[in-house]
Amino acid sequence: MSVARIAVVAGDGIGTEVTAQARKVIDAVLPGVEYQEYDLGARLYHRTGEVLPQSVQQELAGHDAILLGAIGDPSVPPGVLERGLLLRLRFDFDQYVNLRPSKLWPGTTSPLAGVKPGEIDMVVVREGTEGLYVGAGGVLHKDTPAEIATEESLNTRHGVERVIRDAFDRAQRRERRHLTLVHKTNVLTHAGNLWSRAFAAVAAEFPDVTTEYQHIDAASMFMVSNPQRYDVIVTDNLFGDILTDIAAAVTGGIGMAASGSVNPERRFPSTFEPVHGSAPDIAGQGVADPAAAILSAALLLEHLGRHAEAGRVTEAVAAEVASRTAGAPLRTAEVGDRVAAAV
Amino acid sequence: MSVARIAVVAGDGIGTEVTAQARKVIDAVLPGVEYQEYDLGARLYHRTGEVLPQSVQQELAGHDAILLGAIGDPSVPPGVLERGLLLRLRFDFDQYVNLRPSKLWPGTTSPLAGVKPGEIDMVVVREGTEGLYVGAGGVLHKDTPAEIATEESLNTRHGVERVIRDAFDRAQRRERRHLTLVHKTNVLTHAGNLWSRAFAAVAAEFPDVTTEYQHIDAASMFMVSNPQRYDVIVTDNLFGDILTDIAAAVTGGIGMAASGSVNPERRFPSTFEPVHGSAPDIAGQGVADPAAAILSAALLLEHLGRHAEAGRVTEAVAAEVASRTAGAPLRTAEVGDRVAAAV
Numbered sequence: 001m002s003v004a005r006i007a008v009v010a011g012d013g014i015g016t017e018v019t020a021q022a023r024k025v026i027d028a029v030l031p032g033v034e035y036q037e038y039d040l041g042a043r044l045y046h047r048t049g050e051v052l053p054q055s056v057q058q059e060l061a062g063h064d065a066i067l068l069g070a071i072g073d074p075s076v077p078p079g080v081l082e083r084g085l086l087l088r089l090r091f092d093f094d095q096y097v098n099l100r101p102s103k104l105w106p107g108t109t110s111p112l113a114g115v116k117p118g119e120i121d122m123v124v125v126r127e128g129t130e131g132l133y134v135g136a137g138g139v140l141h142k143d144t145p146a147e148i149a150t151e152e153s154l155n156t157r158h159g160v161e162r163v164i165r166d167a168f169d170r171a172q173r174r175e176r177r178h179l180t181l182v183h184k185t186n187v188l189t190h191a192g193n194l195w196s197r198a199f200a201a202v203a204a205e206f207p208d209v210t211t212e213y214q215h216i217d218a219a220s221m222f223m224v225s226n227p228q229r230y231d232v233i234v235t236d237n238l239f240g241d242i243l244t245d246i247a248a249a250v251t252g253g254i255g256m257a258a259s260g261s262v263n264p265e266r267r268f269p270s271t272f273e274p275v276h277g278s279a280p281d282i283a284g285q286g287v288a289d290p291a292a293a294i295l296s297a298a299l300l301l302e303h304l305g306r307h308a309e310a311g312r313v314t315e316a317v318a319a320e321v322a323s324r325t326a327g328a329p330l331r332t333a334e335v336g337d338r339v340a341a342a343v
Numbered sequence: 344m345s346v347a348r349i350a351v352v353a354g355d356g357i358g359t360e361v362t363a364q365a366r367k368v369i370d371a372v373l374p375g376v377e378y379q380e381y382d383l384g385a386r387l388y389h390r391t392g393e394v395l396p397q398s399v400q401q402e403l404a405g406h407d408a409i410l411l412g413a414i415g416d417p418s419v420p421p422g423v424l425e426r427g428l429l430l431r432l433r434f435d436f437d438q439y440v441n442l443r444p445s446k447l448w449p450g451t452t453s454p455l456a457g458v459k460p461g462e463i464d465m466v467v468v469r470e471g472t473e474g475l476y477v478g479a480g481g482v483l484h485k486d487t488p489a490e491i492a493t494e495e496s497l498n499t500r501h502g503v504e505r506v507i508r509d510a511f512d513r514a515q516r517r518e519r520r521h522l523t524l525v526h527k528t529n530v531l532t533h534a535g536n537l538w539s540r541a542f543a544a545v546a547a548e549f550p551d552v553t554t555e556y557q558h559i560d561a562a563s564m565f566m567v568s569n570p571q572r573y574d575v576i577v578t579d580n581l582f583g584d585i586l587t588d589i590a591a592a593v594t595g596g597i598g599m600a601a602s603g604s605v606n607p608e609r610r611f612p613s614t615f616e617p618v619h620g621s622a623p624d625i626a627g628q629g630v631a632d633p634a635a636a637i638l639s640a641a642l643l644l645e646h647l648g649r650h651a652e653a654g655r656v657t658e659a660v661a662a663e664v665a666s667r668t669a670g671a672p673l674r675t676a677e678v679g680d681r682v683a684a685a686v
């Protein structure tokens with residue numbers, strides 16, 4: 001019996017290169033993992049018109065986790081691969097906790113003046129299965145002056161409460177034990193009110209976690225003026241999408257931004273992927289930074305209960321990044337080799 | 344006959360102090376303006392339970408413009424004053440161009456390392472009458488496990504096209520003539536598709552304006568990593584709310600962030616207000632920075648066709664800010680006096 005069964009969706013562009021390094025590191029820290037590769041993304045779409053064949057989705061469901069590289073190519077119309085594959089997995093596999101840690105690592109530089117490594121250390125818990133991402137909308141009278149287009153944000157007590165509880169739980173296990181709810185309660189009064197009430201209700205179960213509320217516009221500003229203030233943030237799907245990219249930017253860009261789309265109960269496989277895209281401009285050259293993909297593998301190991309292994313991978317990536325010489329060219333495979341050797 | 348009839352809604356907290364300076368400067372640069380004050384905001388709400396009495400709204404409609412200070416107080420439930428007053432004015436007065444310039448002025452410091460005054464100079468044209476701000480939503484089965492809450496984003500061809508045309512028009516009159524559309528077409532496919540098609544259609548009328556498209560998450564990141572790249576941005580109501588606060592943050596905070604909620608046809612009065620809030624913590628002490636309020640007055644003058652006067656006010660504010668001594672205490676009235684003396 002294998003220690004874990006991982007589906008690999010390397011995807012487009014640099015996806016193949018960076019997932020190869022993530023696998024290398026997993027194998028070094030946890031021998032015996034069984035992999036199955038799935039060729040999904042722009043190539044499959046252009047060849048067959050399919051995005052996520054049902055048989056593939058069924059096979060994916062049988063794995064312990066999915067390691068994803070990057071999906072997307074300018075040649076595919078917007079939304080096709082995003083809605084058809086990435087969001088399909090998040091929704092069908094009930095990956096309601098979209099986990100995005102942001103840390104300013106030693107050896108990396110924040111674009112913010114005077115902010116030093118170690119000072120920024122937060123986790124955004126983004127809701128992953130509801131909100132504006134559900135795809136509830138439509139167009140009427142297309143291409144006439146009477147045209148209207150709608151998008152509906154759907155929020156359930158069930159969906160909101162469970163992700164808030166997960167965030168409280170994570171906050172409780174961290175040193176600062178602080179949780180910030182981000183929404184836009186002064187404008188989105190219906191959904192905002194649901195989020196606020198659910199937050200207050202769950203907060204009562206975690207008396208040792210201090211809490212705070214911020215509007216998304218204010219939080220976006222603080223993310224620049226004072227990102228040090230954040231510990232754990234919980235927010236809805238769209239706000240989380242935006243906030244985590246600002247968090248990535250202030251911690252030096254998406255080079256180190258890992259993410260997990262997690263079904264905490266493990267009823268379905270969770271997906272782990274770097275936040276960066278397929279970067280077609282540098283694909284195939286062996287120069288993509290695999291750090292975010294390897295850190296995503298660490299989140300995967302953590303999710304599978306391999307805490308010690310996850311910790312070793314994270315530390316090895318941190319050490320590798322800290323040891324880089326400014327200006328020296330980066331080789332994807334060498335980074336993977338060094339991290340694999342260190343774990 | 345007066346040169347202009349301006350309704351003053353000083354509002355809450357520091358609103359009174361900063362609008363007083365804006366008036367002082369308007370009077371210095373354009374004598375003969377007639378003002379009418381309206382006491383709206385938290386005080387009126389607590390006294391009478393009213394937010395925007397119909398008679399007041401009718402009187403406001405008879406003015407050339409509205410000079411607004413700040414609305415809001417922690418003692419009022421979220422949404423009451425925002426939806427009932429600020430958004431009421433934007434919607435009922437068809438203020439579909441929400442105008443937010445962001446500039447890194449001499450004498451101000453960006454939190455971004457190495458970014459120098461003059462390097463950031465953009466205008467965000469935010470749609471002001473549609474999208475998620477329309478208030479179309481509701482709650483079912485409140486406070487039960489079956490609860491759901493919805494928010495609907497409504498986008499019309501009419502509403503989208505007119506704000507895009509306004510943005511192209513502004514871009515064409517600037518030096519770089521560059522316009523960026525920001526949306527989330529890969530997820531919000533219905534609304535995103537409408538925005539994209541309307542943008543492409545209007546672009547054909549402005550062949551000398553170069554264009555670009557970015558997803559809101561990517562734009563939020565670039566706003567930190569490379570805000571210099573932006574000239575004019577056009578985007579929807581919610582994305583504009585978030586982006587302009589990031590833009591304010593990277594240009595040194597909301598101290599200099601002015602805004603106008605504009606009905607370009609002048610069928611209804613437009614509202615001009617600083618982006619900052621009522622800041623109850625420093626209210627009444629005479630230490631609030633009136634720069635953003637005075638710059639908003641400059642946008643007001645510009646809107647009324649007083650281009651020379653608007654230019655003089657903007658320059659005087661810029662000079663005053665550049666002449667400040669770091670660390671010296673700021674007195675609200677003195678800033679107003681200096682700017683008024685200089686125009």
Ligand SMILES: CC(C)[C@H](C(=O)O)[C@@H](O)C(=O)O
Pocket residue numbers: 082083086087241529530560
């Ligand atoms: C590609 C896109 C669908 C996705 C999202 O919006 O969630 C991405 O931006 C992300 O953050 O994972």
Ligand SMILES: CC(C)[C@H](C(=O)O)[C@@H](O)C(=O)O
Pocket residue numbers: 186187217425426429430584
């Ligand atoms: C106060 C609030 C309703 C408002 C908005 O969301 O538009 C504010 O944030 C702004 O940007 O003017």
